[in-house]
Amino acid sequence: MIRRAAPLLLVTAALVGLFMVTPSKKAEASPFDTLLGSWRGSGTVQLNSGRERLSCNAYYTGGGSQLGMAIRCKSDTSNVEIRSKLSLSGSRITGNWEERTYNAEGSASGTATPGKISIRVSGSITGSMIVNFSRSSQSVSISTRAVPCNACRST
Numbered sequence: 001m002i003r004r005a006a007p008l009l010l011v012t013a014a015l016v017g018l019f020m021v022t023p024s025k026k027a028e029a030s031p032f033d034t035l036l037g038s039w040r041g042s043g044t045v046q047l048n049s050g051r052e053r054l055s056c057n058a059y060y061t062g063g064g065s066q067l068g069m070a071i072r073c074k075s076d077t078s079n080v081e082i083r084s085k086l087s088l089s090g091s092r093i094t095g096n097w098e099e100r101t102y103n104a105e106g107s108a109s110g111t112a113t114p115g116k117i118s119i120r121v122s123g124s125i126t127g128s129m130i131v132n133f134s135r136s137s138q139s140v141s142i143s144t145r146a147v148p149c150n151a152c153r154s155t
Contacts, residue, residue, distance in 0.1 A: 030063065030064050030065060030088060030112075031088070031112040031113060031114055031115070031116075031117065032060075032062065032063055032064065032065070032066070032067040032086075032088060032112065033063050033064070034114075034115075034133055034134070034135055035060040035067065035069075035117075035131070035133055035138070036060050036061065036062070036063055037059075037060060038057070038058070038059050039057070039058040039059075039060075039138060040055075040056070040057050040058075041055075041056055041138075042054060042055050042056065043056060043073070043140075045073065045075050045078055045080070047077075047078060049077075052075035052076055052077060052078065053075060053076075054073045054074060054075045054080075055073070055074055055075075056071060056072065056073040056074075056140070057071070057072050057073075058070070058071045058072075058138075058140070059071075064088075065087055065088045065089065066085075066086070066087055066088070067084075067085075067086045067087075067088070068083075068084070068085055068086075069082070069083065069084045069085075069086065070082070070083050071083075071140065078101075079101045080099065080101055080142075081099065081100040081101050082097060082098070082099050082100075082129075082142070083097065083098050083100065084096065084097035084098070084108055084119075086108060086119075088112055091111050091112055091113060092109075092110075092111060092112075093108065093109060093110045093111060093112050093117065093119060094107075094108070094109050095107070095108045095109075096108060097121050097123075099125065099144075102125070104123065104124040104125040105123050105124060106121055106122050106123015106124060106125065106126075107121070107122055107123060108120070108121050115132060115133060115134060116130070116131065116132050116133070117129075117130070117131040117133075118130050121144070125144045125145065126144070126145055127142065127143050127144030127145060128142070128143050129141070129142045129143075
């Protein structure tokens, strides 16, 4: 039986804002608004083969009730590239995601509060992502596990 499954992956990164957009003062700012712009930082990844240092770049677009997210992290032996489109209604988050290195995709759901986004992902990989943030810093923690391949066939 042949399986294409992503390894256990734990990513933790601390990112610093390089460019940020200040939301309009007319309406109450969405938790998404604080993230807008480009962020850069370093962290660690825990793979099945061990722990490695990473460098990460994150890009957030949209604002208000919409957030486009692109997070790219590289280590000596591994790359992670996550993209998502998220929508916010009240404090509830829904949307979709994809991880381009492992060719995985699925749905995302969770909650947003000032200073924190918590997301659960499902699909070909299950896991979670927590982003703690302020106007000048953020930390990202991602934990994933491949879903067993019950429909895989031998070739």
